[in-house]
Amino acid sequence: MNPALNAVIVIVAGVGVCVSYFWLANLVLDKVIFPARGAHAGRNITRANRVRPWLFLFPALFFVGVYLAYPVFATLWLSLNDRAGNFVGLRNYNRMFSEPKFGESLRNNMLWLIVVPAAATAFGLLAAQLTDRIRWGSIAKSIIFMPMAISFVGASVIWKLIYDARDASLPQIGLLNAVWMQFDGGIGSVLMLQALPVIVLVTMALALGFGTWLLMRGLRGARVPQVILRLVLAVIALVLAGVALRWAWGAVVVSLPYGRPQQWLQLPFWNNFFLMAVLVWIQTGFAMVILSAALRGVPEDTIEAAVLDGANPFQIFFKIKAPQIIGTIVVVWTTITILVLKVFDIVLAMTNGQWETQVLANYMYDKFFRAFDTGMGSAAAMIIMALVTPILVWNVWNARKEMR
């Protein structure tokens, strides 16, 4: 049968089955099992009402149970077996940890986890703050938001054209190389490609240092979990500041290969950033939409008071608005973090993990669907699960707090 016809039948049948399940189940409950008449009418109504929620919930719980909850345990079990189904304990994990490709995936995933949420949130915040204040802001928002609708694979094609490289004697059709070929090593190139990055990186390092100072200042008088959280964040900030300074030094001493078109996706280490750009491009719109709503929710009178006190726009943004939307920023950040952990399509389509761009999700796919090793594949999936778990716990904890 033609799949499209099949689909129509499935829609009709699916909707029919769903509706009739709910309707019939209710009917049976009220009229047959616990009829609201006779000697026990009152008791029956109470009982029926006690059962009814589960009637409503059953299909959803069934699907979620089979398709999401059961696989977590099944994957855990599979990860302890070899591909033939013999129990091997933690041997799969051992083998995985000793594979260089796995270490590379883990390192790249960490890079993605740091760069993508930070960049997307920062760009989103910038776009949200600026577009809210101009008349053509809504059009600008629409355009920045648009990549959300484009599939990761579509986006990969779009960006592959940007990164395209051809021999130096031919006209470049990739935008990035066309721009790159404009630089000739003169004073303009040095300013743009060395001085500017150094300034940005040093500023970043200084900002991170300032953040560390703020974190340490609030240490006194804080409670124990707070102290731990602050110390951890401070250490991370310091490490990142160190990295930024090292890169700044790198930008000072680097000698760039001017006049030669670059295969951007094959430059080890840096190609990760060219892949990340795709996800940042997609996710900025998401961050912008949510942060823009949060910014509009900031009470007017707090801003008014700040204006009357003579605060400048930067002070208003960083001291009045940002602290009030910090909760939303955290939500956006974690949402993008979760997405990053599962990122698969972009890497598969653009490099397929070659040239040191492997990430966990693609590594897992590789192990299971190309090497047909269920044990190693499951072990890799469990690593992704382990990385997501802190966010899961935090989310559940928040939800419970809210329900009370």
Add this chain to the structure above:
Amino acid sequence: MDGIVGSKPALRWVTHITVALLVILWIIPTAGLMVSSFRTGDQITSSGWWQAFSTQEAQQPAIRITGDEVQEGDAFVIEGRLFANAATISAWGTSSREPEAYAPGATADIGDGVTLTLAEDGAFRLTAPNSTADMRLPRVFTSAATAPEFTLDNYRTVLFSPLAGQSIGQAFLNTLTVSIPATVIPILVAAFAAYALAWMQFPGRAMLVAVIVGLLVVPLQLALIPLLQLHNAIGIGKGYWGIWLAHTGFGLPLAVYLLRNYMVSLPRDIIENARVDGASEFQIFVKIVLPLSFPALASFAIFQFLWTWNDLLVALVFLGTGNDQQVLTGNLVNLMGSRGGDWEILSASAFVSIAVPLLVFFSMQRFLVRGLLAGSVK
């Protein structure tokens, strides 16, 4: 308020310029691919897409002289035009080693008494002492300025003539076949569950909500291997049933979460009045809550549709790779592997695959935004 803050003209200019830069940065990648999809393969490789709108001075691909010969006295002559469209030749040649040997209007001696004259507008005149019937006519290399030109041929090719046995038109239908049932079914299942979680009292409700929130985060990767084994065990195997069920399962936590959040915010009075008037829970749900929840239903439907349409991983795992099951994203990945340099094919294929989501996006942006906000901001 904004009036006060933005009253400094310098700052307002900075704002305008920054936003303009962001917008340009964000639209350029897509625009580049879109422009490329309307150019021929030769155009794409001979100049960047950003030059597509201006007259191009470039090396044209070699063109072999063709035409009917006419006898003029004791010479045989072929006359004709090199280009179908307007072009201005700046230099030309008859061998690939010297493609710019002659100026327009000059006459080249090809040997054996054969001469070729090429005018600036592409008109040529070939004269030979003998008939050219059994002679290999020369190829002409030109550097010419051609006017901007766009074509729909790429779309015709990818939609109607299958490439390597996989037609994009068929993949389009397959994708539609995957995504519509996978959008409709979870909505119904989730709506009832969301109602129960929002408006019915029963022990364990808070815990169930927490479980749903937890499952929102569970990575898809975890589910693939066990579910594929399960599908094989119960006889579904790889096919549409498998992917419909999988998408339903994966979409449910978000659906339940979004719909419950929305339903909780409905006015309590309406529902309690209906209860007092003797409406059953089923009636309340179908007649009151469901119609009122339309915005939330619409936003989830858009999410789920975009997600199922754009998905690659689930389709790779749960669907087969035959022509009747290949979806657009899978097809595109294959094309990137096998025809990575054929930008005219790739760009048109990519645009076919992102056209529907973009249409949905621009026509229903409002619901999408509302759904995002309901899902993330509290």
